[in-house]
Amino acid sequence: MNPLSSPLLTDHYQLTMLESYLQQGMQETAVFELFFRKLPPTRNFLVAAGLEQALEFLENLHFSAGELTWLKARFGPALVNYLEQFRFTGDVDAMPEGTLFFPDEPILRITAPLPQAQFVESRIINLLHFETLIASKAARSVLVAPGKLLVDFGMRRAHGAEAALLAARASYLAGFSGTSTVLAAAIYGMPSFGTVAHSYIQAHTDETAAFEHLVRCHPKNSTLLIDTYDTEAAAIKVVALARKLAPEGIEVSGVRLDSGDLGMHARRVRRILDEGRLEKTRIFASGNLNENRVHELISSGAPIDGFGVGTALDVSSDAPALDCAYKLQEYAGKARRKRSEGKATWPGRKQVYRKYDPNGQAMRDVIALEKDDSHEGEPLIVPVMRNGRRIEGIDGNGKLEAIRRRTVANYARLPEPLRSLETASAYPVEISPSLQALAKQVDDECGLITSTRNLCV
Amino acid sequence: MNPLSSPLLTDHYQLTMLESYLQQGMQETAVFELFFRKLPPTRNFLVAAGLEQALEFLENLHFSAGELTWLKARFGPALVNYLEQFRFTGDVDAMPEGTLFFPDEPILRITAPLPQAQFVESRIINLLHFETLIASKAARSVLVAPGKLLVDFGMRRAHGAEAALLAARASYLAGFSGTSTVLAAAIYGMPSFGTVAHSYIQAHTDETAAFEHLVRCHPKNSTLLIDTYDTEAAAIKVVALARKLAPEGIEVSGVRLDSGDLGMHARRVRRILDEGRLEKTRIFASGNLNENRVHELISSGAPIDGFGVGTALDVSSDAPALDCAYKLQEYAGKARRKRSEGKATWPGRKQVYRKYDPNGQAMRDVIALEKDDSHEGEPLIVPVMRNGRRIEGIDGNGKLEAIRRRTVANYARLPEPLRSLETASAYPVEISPSLQALAKQVDDECGLITSTRNLCV
Numbered sequence: 001m002n003p004l005s006s007p008l009l010t011d012h013y014q015l016t017m018l019e020s021y022l023q024q025g026m027q028e029t030a031v032f033e034l035f036f037r038k039l040p041p042t043r044n045f046l047v048a049a050g051l052e053q054a055l056e057f058l059e060n061l062h063f064s065a066g067e068l069t070w071l072k073a074r075f076g077p078a079l080v081n082y083l084e085q086f087r088f089t090g091d092v093d094a095m096p097e098g099t100l101f102f103p104d105e106p107i108l109r110i111t112a113p114l115p116q117a118q119f120v121e122s123r124i125i126n127l128l129h130f131e132t133l134i135a136s137k138a139a140r141s142v143l144v145a146p147g148k149l150l151v152d153f154g155m156r157r158a159h160g161a162e163a164a165l166l167a168a169r170a171s172y173l174a175g176f177s178g179t180s181t182v183l184a185a186a187i188y189g190m191p192s193f194g195t196v197a198h199s200y201i202q203a204h205t206d207e208t209a210a211f212e213h214l215v216r217c218h219p220k221n222s223t224l225l226i227d228t229y230d231t232e233a234a235a236i237k238v239v240a241l242a243r244k245l246a247p248e249g250i251e252v253s254g255v256r257l258d259s260g261d262l263g264m265h266a267r268r269v270r271r272i273l274d275e276g277r278l279e280k281t282r283i284f285a286s287g288n289l290n291e292n293r294v295h296e297l298i299s300s301g302a303p304i305d306g307f308g309v310g311t312a313l314d315v316s317s318d319a320p321a322l323d324c325a326y327k328l329q330e331y332a333g334k335a336r337r338k339r340s341e342g343k344a345t346w347p348g349r350k351q352v353y354r355k356y357d358p359n360g361q362a363m364r365d366v367i368a369l370e371k372d373d374s375h376e377g378e379p380l381i382v383p384v385m386r387n388g389r390r391i392e393g394i395d396g397n398g399k400l401e402a403i404r405r406r407t408v409a410n411y412a413r414l415p416e417p418l419r420s421l422e423t424a425s426a427y428p429v430e431i432s433p434s435l436q437a438l439a440k441q442v443d444d445e446c447g448l449i450t451s452t453r454n455l456c457v
Numbered sequence: 458m459n460p461l462s463s464p465l466l467t468d469h470y471q472l473t474m475l476e477s478y479l480q481q482g483m484q485e486t487a488v489f490e491l492f493f494r495k496l497p498p499t500r501n502f503l504v505a506a507g508l509e510q511a512l513e514f515l516e517n518l519h520f521s522a523g524e525l526t527w528l529k530a531r532f533g534p535a536l537v538n539y540l541e542q543f544r545f546t547g548d549v550d551a552m553p554e555g556t557l558f559f560p561d562e563p564i565l566r567i568t569a570p571l572p573q574a575q576f577v578e579s580r581i582i583n584l585l586h587f588e589t590l591i592a593s594k595a596a597r598s599v600l601v602a603p604g605k606l607l608v609d610f611g612m613r614r615a616h617g618a619e620a621a622l623l624a625a626r627a628s629y630l631a632g633f634s635g636t637s638t639v640l641a642a643a644i645y646g647m648p649s650f651g652t653v654a655h656s657y658i659q660a661h662t663d664e665t666a667a668f669e670h671l672v673r674c675h676p677k678n679s680t681l682l683i684d685t686y687d688t689e690a691a692a693i694k695v696v697a698l699a700r701k702l703a704p705e706g707i708e709v710s711g712v713r714l715d716s717g718d719l720g721m722h723a724r725r726v727r728r729i730l731d732e733g734r735l736e737k738t739r740i741f742a743s744g745n746l747n748e749n750r751v752h753e754l755i756s757s758g759a760p761i762d763g764f765g766v767g768t769a770l771d772v773s774s775d776a777p778a779l780d781c782a783y784k785l786q787e788y789a790g791k792a793r794r795k796r797s798e799g800k801a802t803w804p805g806r807k808q809v810y811r812k813y814d815p816n817g818q819a820m821r822d823v824i825a826l827e828k829d830d831s832h833e834g835e836p837l838i839v840p841v842m843r844n845g846r847r848i849e850g851i852d853g854n855g856k857l858e859a860i861r862r863r864t865v866a867n868y869a870r871l872p873e874p875l876r877s878l879e880t881a882s883a884y885p886v887e888i889s890p891s892l893q894a895l896a897k898q899v900d901d902e903c904g905l906i907t908s909t910r911n912l913c914v
Contacts, residue, residue, distance in 0.1 A: 001643060003461060004618050008640040011612055012651025015639065020653075020674040026660060070643050114660060121654070125613040126621060133616075155468055156582040157778045159590075159624075161461050162617030164583060182472065183465040186458060186527050194469025196477075197578070199785035202793045203483060203571060217477040227797050229903070259797040311778045320777035321614045321768045328656035336659045340684050340716040446686070 001070075004162060007063055007086070008070070010122040015071075019079045021115045030114040031330035031349050032121070033106035034128060040319035044418040045427065047139050047407060048099040048107045049170045050131030052399070054124050055390050058088040061120070088116055092385035095352070096393070097173060098135075098407030099380055100414060102429045105352045105367055107132070109381065114331060121326045129324050130163065134170035135407075137316040140291035141309055142175035143411060143419050145298060149306030151193045152179040153286055154314025167314040173400060175408045180308070188400055193308075195223040195256045195284070202228060208237045215241065215250055223254035223284055226269070231257060235269040239276030254282040254305070262287065263302035270303040282306065290317065295421055337442045346435055347442045353377035362413050368432035375432065458527075461619060464520055464543070465527070467579040472528075476536045478572045485789035487571040488806050489578070490563035491585060492784075497776035501875040502884065504596050504864060505556040505564045506627045507588030509856070511581050512847050515545040518577070545573055549842035552809070553850070554630060555592075555864030556837055557871060559886045562809045562824055564589070566838065571788060578783045586781050587620065591627035592864075594773040597748035598766055599632035600868060600876050602755060606763030608650045609636040610743055611771025624771040630857060632865045637765070645857055650765075652680040652713045652741070659685060665694045672698065672707055680711035680741055683726070688714060692726040696733030711739040711762070719744065720759035727760040739763065747774065752878055794899045803892055804899045810834035819870050825889035832889065 003009060021027065036046060063071070063083045072080050090112020101107055108128060110117050141150055152171045158164035168184030178191030185192035196214055204210035207229060215222045226234035235255065242252050255273070257265050262285045273281050285297065286308030294307050311317065327345045328336050335347035349370040355363045355377040368375050384391055393399075417424035460466060478484065493503060520528070520540045529537050547569020558564055565585060567574050598607055609628045615621035625641030635648030642649035653671055661667035664686060672679045683691035692712065699709050712730070714722050719742045730738050742754065743765030751764050768774065784802045785793050792804035806827040812820045812834035825832050841848055850856075874881035 001640065002459075003622055003640060003644070006640050008643050009612070009618055009621065010639055011610075011637045012639050012642075012649045013637065013653055014651075016651045016671075016675060017653050017657045020657070020670050021660075023674050024670055030656075030660065032656070067643075118654070118656060118660075121656075122613050123618075126615065126617065129614055130616050153468075155466070156579050157586055157781075158583065159587050159616035159772070159777075160583065160619030160622075161466055161580075162619045164466065165460055166617055180468045180470065182467055182469050183458065183460060183463050185469075186465050186524075187460070192469045194471075194473045196470055196474050197575070198795045198797065199487075199489070199575060199578075199793075200474045200477070202785045202795060203478075203487065203575075203788045205791075213477050213481055214473075217480050218473060229796055259800050315616070315772075315777040317777055320616075320772040320774055324614075328659045331660045334662075336656075338655050338659060339686055340655065343716050 001064065001066055005057070005060060006067060007061055008067055009126075010119065014119050014122060015075060015079065018082070018115050018119055019076060021118070022078055022082055027113045027115060028332035029111060030117040030328060032110045032117050032326050033329050033350065034108040034124065034324060034326045035104055035106045036101075036132075037323040037325060038103050040322065041423055042318050043136055044420070044424045045100045045102060045136070045414065046132055046322070047135035047174050048095045048101055048132055049097050049135035049173055050128040050166070051094050051097045051108070051384065053127045053131065053166070054108070055092065055385055057123055057127065058092065058120060058385065059388065059390060061088045062086060082115075087388060088112065088120060089388040090116055090385075091383070091387070093381050094384050095380050096382065096403070096406070098403045098410060100410050101352070101380070102365060102427050104346065104429060105365065106350050106381065109349060111349075125324060125326050129322060131166050131170040133316045133319070133322050134167045134313065135174040136322075137313055137319070138171035138174035138176055139407075139411065140421060141294055141307070141313070142408070144291055144295040144421060145307065148298070148304075149284070150176045151306065151308045152176055152181065152313055153308035153310035155179075155181040157311040158314035163314065169400065171313055173403050173407055175404060175411075177306075190400060196225050198225060198228045198258075201225060207234060208241060211237060211241050212245075215245060215252055219250045221253050223256050224252060225256045225258060227257050227259050227265070231260065231265045232268050232272060235272040238281070239272060239278060242276065242278055242281070252278065252281050254284050256284045256286060258285075258287040262304070263297050263300050266297075266302045266304045284308065286310065288312070291421060335438055335442050337439060339443070346431065346439055348435065348438050350381075350435065351375075352380040354380055356413070360413055361415060362427070364428035364430060366430045366432050367435060369434050369438060372432060372434045458521065458523055462514070462517060463524060464518055465524055466583075467576065471576050471579060472532060472536065475539070475572050475576055476533060478575070479535055479539055484570045484572060486568060487574040487785060488787035489567045489574050489783055490786050490807065491565040491581065492561055492563045492782060493589075494780040494782060495560050497779065498880055499775050500593055501877070501881045502557045502559060502593070502871065503589055503779070504592035504631050505552045505558055505589055506554050506592035506630050507585040507623070508551050508554045508565070508841065510584045510588065510623070511565070512549065512842055514580055514584065515549065515577060515842065516845065516847060518545045519543060539572075544845060545569065545577060546845040547573055547842075548840070548844070550838050551841050552837045553839060553860070553863070555860045555867060557867050558809070558837070559822060559884050561803065561886060562822065563807050563838065566806060568806075582781060582783050586779060588623050588627040590773045590776070590779055591624045591770065592631040594770055594776070595628035595631035595633055596868070597878060598751055598764070598770070599865070601748055601752040601878060602764065605755070605761075606741070607633045608763065608765045609633055609638065609770055610765035610767035612636075612638040614768040615771040620771065626857070628770055630860050630864055632861060632868075634763075647857060653682050655682065655685045655715075658682060664691060665698060668694060668698050669702075672702060672709055676707045678710050680713050681709060682713045682715060684714050684716050684722070688717065688722045689725050689729060692729040695738070696729060696735060699733065699735055699738070709735065709738050711741050713741045713743060715742075715744040719761070720754050720757050723754075723759045723761045741765065743767065745769070748878060792895055792899050794896060796900070803888065803896055805892065805895050807838075807892065808832075809837040811837055813870070817870055818872060819884070821885035821887060823887045823889050824892060826891050826895060829889060829891045
């Protein structure tokens with residue numbers, strides 16, 4: 001069982017429900033939509049991400065012999081026989097990755113026989129939620145650090161292997177320059193970056209010798225970690241080393257600061273490097289950074305050329321989860337609506353239209369019924385899968401690069417206050433009159449009159 | 458490349474350093490230790506977890522042909538040739554999983570040739586940090602809900618597939634009753650639990666029919682979700698249904714509440730069920746729960762028999778990361794110490810001794826040098842791997858069950874204030890005199906006198 005593709009990576013209740021649907025022959029077409037209920041206080045928008053992984057999951061979904069054997073010992077034969085042939089044969093419509101979106105807007109719609117559309121819920125949420133979470137966090141660093149090198153440094157404290165990989169992908173998609181995670185570079189074809197650890201310096205008894213060994217080993221590209229003992233003293237050693245190696249054509253590309261007052265050290269180190277004629281040697285900073293620290297450092301004029309953002313990015317530290325849901329909106333041609341306290345949903349198949357002002361800035365969105373085509377603006381949801389097969393998109397090869405460019409271009413079309421780290425007034429999202437009317441109609445049909453009456457019976 | 462076992466799941470700088478170590482023949486024995494620098498404000502202790510996965514990683518570490526091909530295009534032949542034969546041949550000493558521990562205490566020590574001991578850093582931290590994070594979060598729910606059914610419901614918002622699986626394992630290890638994640642049950646042999654989703658109720662046009670279908674499909678064990686429309690009205694339907702099905706020997710095992718004021722609904726529903734002679738039907742609650750909400754509900758006397766804890770558990774929402782580090786403490790027989798501002802470490806190979814009072818309650822810990830055996834108390838660090846092969850531990854088969862029992866027993870040996878959700882005074886952890894002396898000696902040897910002097914040169 002491969003944990004990353006096993007259909008058993010699901011909630012137990014999906015199997016319970018599947019068994020019951022099969023028993024009753026409930027296999028008509030269902031429509032589910034994935035949406036996010038509200039923004040964390042520190043987000044002005046979210047960045048859609050993870051669709052690639054979600055479609056890959058749907059396209060390859062099947063039960064292996066080992067999985068069927070495990071199930072056979074625990075569930076009835078009707079379920080196991082059905083799962084032997086199980087494939088996803090439905091349609092998917094979604095916002096392309098890198099689309100900026102807001103609460104209540106569906107970013108993905110699945111249309112498929114009820115057992116299929118229901119069964120895929122857990123992993124679809126697991127994938128889209130996480131990459132959207134990280135892309136939305138990463139966007140904040142990208143917006144405050146234009147022109148700077150931004151590297152994902154978070155693998156070691158990411159929540160497991162897949163989180164490390166998907167965080168590297170999602171942050172790159174949102175505009176980061178690359179990652180320190182080698183496997184992400186190998187799998188997604190993205191750039192990876194690395195310097196050395198403190199242990200490398202410590203393992204040598206002489207700091208200058210450690211520097212020289214590293215630069216000789218990587219003569220074209222080496223970044224020296226200079227804060228293991230005394231930062232400015234180390235910068236002086238770097239200057240002396242550079243002078244010694246210059247005749248051999250070896251340069252020190254950069255130095256890294258990883259502790260203490262980064263702004264203060266960067267200023268002092270910049271001065272030492274410049275006085276030593278190392279104007280081209282860049283200063284890279286890391287150490288418990290997040291978008292707020294990066295913003296402070298840049299605003300204060302600290303001469304830092306690049307930032308490694310680690311834990312805070314990979315765990316989305318200020319908002320480690322988003323409030324999202326995957327809900328049944330239609331079954332057997334009839335609109336459905338959940339009405340639990342505080343968790344009611346908008347029924348039916350929906351489209352989101354974005355209206356722009358004459359300068360190309362987004363003004364407001366309208367959530368409308370898909371079939372109601374009276375709306376102006378850009379429809380954000382597009383077909384991405386039909387009958388269980390992906391529709392080849394605009395991105396083709398070098399997909400991730402194309403998505404990254406599109407994402408960064410999308411930031412520029414957002415109203416300026418939303419691009420700040422400060423909490424801005426909510427972007428206007430309207431519910432179309434026909435969608436409101438449908439919600440009322442569903443309520444009326446179910447007889448929602450008082451909370452003590454029996455409903456929908 | 459299997460993302461869960463690929464050695465490329467590492468930081469780029471590990472390869473950079475490896476290349477340099479090989480070039481200089483720096484392959485003497487290194488000692489690295491993993492420790493946690495401080496506790497989040499909402500933790501009084503941490504629960505060691507993830508050792509099983511870390512040892513599995515070390516034991517199976519090797520580069521596949523595909524990985525070597527990828528590396529060959531990017532790194533020099535000396536590195537690639539070395540990696541072709543790369544295996545972990547070192548020793549590991551560690552706190553057994555389920556050990557409760559405190560800041561600065563090493564929970565794992567790796568003794569191996571420098572290139573090996575360094576290279577494994579990123580994934581070792583990635584595994585031990587995450588499971589320790591989740592076990593420590595889960596412990597809080599376990600401590601406030603004695604005798605209650607506690608189920609991990611967090612797969613969908615866990616950070617990817619591995620996080621979902623390891624969170625299920627770590628929370629079970631810390632005393633949870635089980636998980637909703639089927640694959641965790643399949644892989645770790647732990648119990649899984651499930652009810653139905655709101656979509657199941659919505660897909661039926663009649664709520665009673667939905668209930669009846671579920672109960673008939675799972676006549677021995679069914680938990681009905683009763684808050685899709687009107688919670689108390691649904692409880693009345695459950696009573697009527699139970700009356701109808703009783704002659705056939707079918708029972709309703711439980712009902713689930715997932716929204717609104719859970720305590721209020723639980724009281725009203727309990728009354729309705731009891732009046733309907735369904736005293737045995739249990740009430741299960743879920744919906745944005747965490748240990749504080751569980752504690753409030755139990756303290757207020759809400760008649761709830763079990764809790765599904767989801768997102769808050771799987772992302773450790775109040776503390777989504779811990780401040781841990783894997784540091785070089787000795788190389789080639791010489792103690793080493795990192796002295797970066799605010800990040801200095803204790804040098805040398807260490808042991809942690811726990812002293813208990815006559816009632817078996819932990820009183821204080823001493824962090825000492827391993828070779829200094831003058832200390833009383835229980836040594837917490839034990840040998841777990843020699844020459845790259847695991848030492849078979851006390852747990853044998855059914856390992857996870859044994860660790861779980863041991864963890865729960867460990868809670869009872871903690872001072873009572875530390876077992877509360879409130880922040881308690883720090884547990885006393887002493888640094889032994891000989892360890893303090895060694896730190897001073899390392900500093901003296903490196904000439905740590907003023908911050909402007911060149912050091913260790």
